[in-house]
Amino acid sequence: MTNVALVTGGSRGIGRAIARKLGQQGYDVAINYRRSRQAAEELADELRRAGCNAAAFGADMAESGEVNAMFHAIETTLGPVGTLINNAGIAPPSGLFQDADDESWNRTFAVNVGGMRGAIRRALPHMLHEKRGSIVNISSIWGLRGASCETVYAATKSAVIGLTRSLALELAPSNIRVNAVAPGCIETDMLRSLGPETLADLAAQTPLGRLGMPEDVAAAAAFLAGDEAAFITGQILTVDGGFTG
Numbered sequence: 001m002t003n004v005a006l007v008t009g010g011s012r013g014i015g016r017a018i019a020r021k022l023g024q025q026g027y028d029v030a031i032n033y034r035r036s037r038q039a040a041e042e043l044a045d046e047l048r049r050a051g052c053n054a055a056a057f058g059a060d061m062a063e064s065g066e067v068n069a070m071f072h073a074i075e076t077t078l079g080p081v082g083t084l085i086n087n088a089g090i091a092p093p094s095g096l097f098q099d100a101d102d103e104s105w106n107r108t109f110a111v112n113v114g115g116m117r118g119a120i121r122r123a124l125p126h127m128l129h130e131k132r133g134s135i136v137n138i139s140s141i142w143g144l145r146g147a148s149c150e151t152v153y154a155a156t157k158s159a160v161i162g163l164t165r166s167l168a169l170e171l172a173p174s175n176i177r178v179n180a181v182a183p184g185c186i187e188t189d190m191l192r193s194l195g196p197e198t199l200a201d202l203a204a205q206t207p208l209g210r211l212g213m214p215e216d217v218a219a220a221a222a223f224l225a226g227d228e229a230a231f232i233t234g235q236i237l238t239v240d241g242g243f244t245g
């Protein structure tokens with residue numbers, strides 16, 4: 001039986017590593033991108049060359065019409081989604097809570113939380129019909145512990161934790177598991193935007209003495225997504241090199 005995995009924001013960073021890992025594990029992989037079409041197509045090519053069924057699909061996850069059209073295209077090309085990795089996310093520039101404008105606040109919620117809601121709502125009918133499915137949401141340690149000057153980002157990532165735990169309870173009778181990964185400081189474009197000094201500080205503050213790599217998160221996400229985690233649901237797996245102790 002084929003298992004189609006959709007990785008939102010699979011074009012770069014953590015999502016790219018997750019898509020690659022799932023491809024290596026034998027899933028058929030739908031790679032969602034918004035802006036980075038070329039990078040997503042290149043990854044799909046790489047996976048196909050390695051014998052995996054993979055394709056890239058564009059959609060702004062904050063736009064429900066685009067999400068619907070993307071799901072339709074995935075169903076036509078690869079088949080219905082049985083494994084959903086909600087990874088697409090944005091982090092607005094750091095700043096004081098009272099300086100965040102409505103646009104930034106609303107857009108961050110629309111992508112980081114609304115995008116997950118849209119994808120889950122679209123994936124669920126098939127999963128409920130099959131009484132089988134697995135959803136992994138990417139949260140953040142900042143959603144667990146809070147972060148000064150990152151209020152909106154941290155609030156969206158806390159919302160992801162509430163969504164994960166609540167949906168896990170709601171969907172467990174239908175044999176659909178919902179878990180989350182809470183990464184720490186992972187070396188991607190998102191983190192690199194903070195500048196080299198901050199990156200060095202964050203690495204120094206991490207007990208394991210380095211920044212995480214996208215592959216560190218991909219291993220955890222793939223574990224939670226797959227059958228080895230068949231009795232695990234509603235969990236938030238922290239992948240942070242000991243940062244949150």
Ligand code: NDP
Nearest residue numbers: 009012013014033034035036061088089140186188189190
């Ligand atoms: P990057 O900025 O490196 O990559 C973000 C990815 O999300 C890109 O593939 C981008 O696609 C996609 N994306 C952004 N907005 C949208 C959108 N509206 N619709 C579809 N895709 C979108 O980030 P990371 O890889 O670092 O982050 C991935 C996830 O991990 C995020 O949810 C982030 O919050 C979370 N995270 C990251 C941490 C870190 O330290 N890096 C720590 C904790 C959590 P494209 O380029 O095609 O537009």
